[in-house]
Amino acid sequence: MKSFCWNCFQVIESSEAPCPRCGQSQCAVPGDFCEKLLRALNHPIGETRRRAAFLLGEKRVSKAAANLASLVDGDCDPYVAKEAVSALAKIGSSQALHAIERAASHRSFMVREGAVQALAAAGGRWTRLARRIADSDLSPSVKSAAGTVTAKRGRLARRARVGGAEKGGRSY
Numbered sequence: 001m002k003s004f005c006w007n008c009f010q011v012i013e014s015s016e017a018p019c020p021r022c023g024q025s026q027c028a029v030p031g032d033f034c035e036k037l038l039r040a041l042n043h044p045i046g047e048t049r050r051r052a053a054f055l056l057g058e059k060r061v062s063k064a065a066a067n068l069a070s071l072v073d074g075d076c077d078p079y080v081a082k083e084a085v086s087a088l089a090k091i092g093s094s095q096a097l098h099a100i101e102r103a104a105s106h107r108s109f110m111v112r113e114g115a116v117q118a119l120a121a122a123g124g125r126w127t128r129l130a131r132r133i134a135d136s137d138l139s140p141s142v143k144s145a146a147g148t149v150t151a152k153r154g155r156l157a158r159r160a161r162v163g164g165a166e167k168g169g170r171s172y
């Protein structure tokens with residue numbers, strides 16, 4: 001699976017081998033790894049912010065929820081905000097879901113679509129909320145986002161659903 005070097009955020013094919021750009025071993029992750037990723041959420045380059053958000057989601061760093069929520073609320077790059085929504089969905093805490101709920105009224109339809117998918121996959125009242133939001137959204141892709149996820153409910157495990165929704169929206 002394609003990932004990113006935790007040290008320099010280069011795209012890497014495998015986490016088994018050292019990073020081809022900076023030579024950093026991907027096995028030995030130091031204790032301040034999360035701090036480094038949290039700092040990278042403020043990086044001036046959007047792509048780096050996006051990769052940091054992705055890694056924080058992959059590592060299920062629950063304490064990153066507040067920082068990721070700030071990206072959703074305030075980042076000018078919709079790709080970054082969308083990645084932050086995906087990361088919050090992986091973290092899945094109540095704080096994360098509330099931030100995703102706010103993202104469902106983001107000005108970018110891409111972010112709203114990701115948010116509705118994430119809420120629909122979260123189950124219970126979040127799924128009902130996702131349907132309600134999707135119904136009243138003007139964008140056709142947001143309208144259909146809740147249905148795409150809920151149609152798959154019961155057939156796939158939650159993890160597979162979240163992964164599938166995420167692959168559909170990924171641009172690399």
Ligand SMILES: [Zn+2]
Pocket residue numbers: 005006007008009010019020021022023024
């Ligand atoms: Zn590297």
